[in-house]
Amino acid sequence: MILDTEFGKFALHIMHQRDPNGHGHSEVTVHPLPCARSERPCCTPNQLVGVAKCHERDQFCRAVGRKLAFERAVTLLDNETRAALWKAFLLRFPPRKSNGTK
Numbered sequence: 001m002i003l004d005t006e007f008g009k010f011a012l013h014i015m016h017q018r019d020p021n022g023h024g025h026s027e028v029t030v031h032p033l034p035c036a037r038s039e040r041p042c043c044t045p046n047q048l049v050g051v052a053k054c055h056e057r058d059q060f061c062r063a064v065g066r067k068l069a070f071e072r073a074v075t076l077l078d079n080e081t082r083a084a085l086w087k088a089f090l091l092r093f094p095p096r097k098s099n100g101t102k
Contacts, residue, residue, distance in 0.1 A: 002033065003088035007081050009033045012089070013040060014069075016062050024054035026065025028073045030085065048073040066093065 003010045013029040031047035050073030052065040070089055074082045 001092065003030075003085060003092065005081075005084035005088050007084050010085060010088075011035055011042070011044070012070075012092075013042065014066055015040070016065060018060065021056070022060075023056050024060030024062075024065060026052045026062065026069045028066060028069035030070070030073045048076065050074070063093070063096070 001012045001014070003012050009032070011029075011031055011033055015027045017025045017027075019025065028050045029041065029047050030050075031042075031044045034044075035042040036044040050069040050071065052068035052072065054060045054065065074085050077085070
């Protein structure tokens with residue numbers, strides 16, 4: 001997936017997995033384009049990786065894992081780049097609107 005920002009285009013790779021016990025795990029990789037290769041993981045130099053692991057008592061939610069892993073991946077970037085990436089990320093994955101019903 002590609003995030004288009006004012007600082008250029010970035011690749012965003014998202015992987016969700018479950019271990020044999022059913023515990024969830026989300027991993028997000030962010031790096032400037034192009035990817036080093038088409039296989040995953042792409043092993044592009046200077047990539048940022050964020051991981052979110054679900055506690056065994058929590059229900060696995062891809063949206064929450066994706067957001068936490070993305071937050072952890074971009075935390076070391078400067079404020080302007082991080083803000084631009086968050087803007088592009090939220091355009092691609094808009095927050096769900098809660099109206100109080102399930």
